Amino acid sequence: MKSTELARSFENLFRSVPKIFRAPGRVNLLGEHTDYNDGFVMPCAIDFSTRVAISPRPDRTLVIRSEEFSEQFEFSLDNLPSQGRGAWSDYVVGIAVMLVQMGHPIPGASLLVRGEVPIGAGLSSSAAVEVASALALLSLNGARISLPEIAKLCQRSENHFVGARVGIMDQFVSCLGKADHALLLDCRSLEFKLIPIPENLRLVICNTMVKHDHARGSYNRRREECDEGVRILSNWYPQIRALRDVSVEQLKEHAAEIPEAIYKRCLHVVSENARVLAGAQYLTNGEVAQFGRLMRESHRSLSDLFEVSCRELDVMAEIAQDLEGYRGGRMTGGGFGGCTVNLVTTESSEKFVERIAERYRSATGIHPDIYVCSASNGASAG
Numbered sequence: 563m564k565s566t567e568l569a570r571s572f573e574n575l576f577r578s579v580p581k582i583f584r585a586p587g588r589v590n591l592l593g594e595h596t597d598y599n600d601g602f603v604m605p606c607a608i609d610f611s612t613r614v615a616i617s618p619r620p621d622r623t624l625v626i627r628s629e630e631f632s633e634q635f636e637f638s639l640d641n642l643p644s645q646g647r648g649a650w651s652d653y654v655v656g657i658a659v660m661l662v663q664m665g666h667p668i669p670g671a672s673l674l675v676r677g678e679v680p681i682g683a684g685l686s687s688s689a690a691v692e693v694a695s696a697l698a699l700l701s702l703n704g705a706r707i708s709l710p711e712i713a714k715l716c717q718r719s720e721n722h723f724v725g726a727r728v729g730i731m732d733q734f735v736s737c738l739g740k741a742d743h744a745l746l747l748d749c750r751s752l753e754f755k756l757i758p759i760p761e762n763l764r765l766v767i768c769n770t771m772v773k774h775d776h777a778r779g780s781y782n783r784r785r786e787e788c789d790e791g792v793r794i795l796s797n798w799y800p801q802i803r804a805l806r807d808v809s810v811e812q813l814k815e816h817a818a819e820i821p822e823a824i825y826k827r828c829l830h831v832v833s834e835n836a837r838v839l840a841g842a843q844y845l846t847n848g849e850v851a852q853f854g855r856l857m858r859e860s861h862r863s864l865s866d867l868f869e870v871s872c873r874e875l876d877v878m879a880e881i882a883q884d885l886e887g888y889r890g891g892r893m894t895g896g897g898f899g900g901c902t903v904n905l906v907t908t909e910s911s912e913k914f915v916e917r918i919a920e921r922y923r924s925a926t927g928i929h930p931d932i933y934v935c936s937a938s939n940g941a942s943a944g
């Protein structure tokens with residue numbers, strides 16, 4: 563249905579019949595700020611997707627449009643930019659640039675993007691555009707690249723072309739997520755395991771509607787602090803390559819010798835990795851209350867130790883806790899605004915939505931968007 567409408571708009575604009583590709587946004591259940599520390603994450607793909615319609619052109623031009631924005635972008639394939647310009651089209655053209663750099667040249671093409679992943683809410687609308695664009699462009703040049711490789715290509719584009727130093731989580735789950743499952747990912751080896759989410763649970767995603775301006779700078783700063791932690795810790799543990807290689811005990815042994823802020827960041831990461839591994843086991847066993855407890859601990863750690871929460875996220879996480887049907891919840895994504903994710907029983911989810919919206923409005927004066935989601939399939943044609 564959504565694809566048919568997009569195909570129709572595409573035909574009106576470009577007078578040719580497109581192929582269509584879809585990639586979802588994501589919500590992360592557990593494992594925050596661990597991906598770029600070679601650690602563990604446990605996200606799900608969600609049932610909001612971005613679709614990209616594409617057809618080849620006879621010239622050497624890439625024409626990129628979106629249904630949400632009015633501008634049209636045009637790039638000559640013989641003179642592609644090497645850096646993004648801060649426009650939404652960066653997420654598409656960056657993929658073309660990476661493919662060319664990898665030795666997979668692409669023909670001229672027209673692309674039309676339709677996104678339904680809320681933008682700026684921390685639900686990875688950018689990964690969704692990147693992955694859908696990658697599938698679309700690859701459909702024209704016939705290169706065979708596996709989904710994990712596509713995820714890496716999209717991450718590289720975001721790191722080097724767009725200029726955001728993100729980890730691999732968002733692109734990976736957008737490629738390989740599975741309906742009704744969370745994806746436990748080892749961000750070092752990229753080995754993953756699908757963990758069924760108990761049937762009677764919904765993912766209720768609560769958008770605080772705030773995004774603090776310093777988010778990107780603070781994200782990069784946190785990465786540097788983690789790198790600094792590795793540098794300091796390798797004085798005692800010369801074999802470590804990342805915080806992934808450090809245990810909570812090893813870290814605590816040197817608490818007094820590490821600057822306080824760096825220590826707090828490291829403590830979050832190493833204990834969050836342990837939570838993901840324990841959480842995966844709990845969820846596999848259907849021990850939802852235990853999993854929910856770890857989600858709450860993760861929120862506290864992100865707020866007190868990693869310091870990437872904000873008042874609105876803390877309020878949203880707090881007011882959920884005594885609502886009927888709540889089984890666990892926390893902030894999700896990079897932080898400094900965006901969303902919380904809550905596990906809520908299906909039968910209580912409607913009431914939960916009403917109540918949490920009411921409570922959040924009266925605490926902050928802001929009207930939140932609330933999305934009731936299920937874990938969904940990763941990227942595909944159509």
Ligand code: GLA
Nearest residue numbers: 594595728729730731895896
């Ligand atoms: C953003 C990044 C991810 C990850 C999270 C924090 O969503 O894109 O790679 O680092 O923040 O867990």
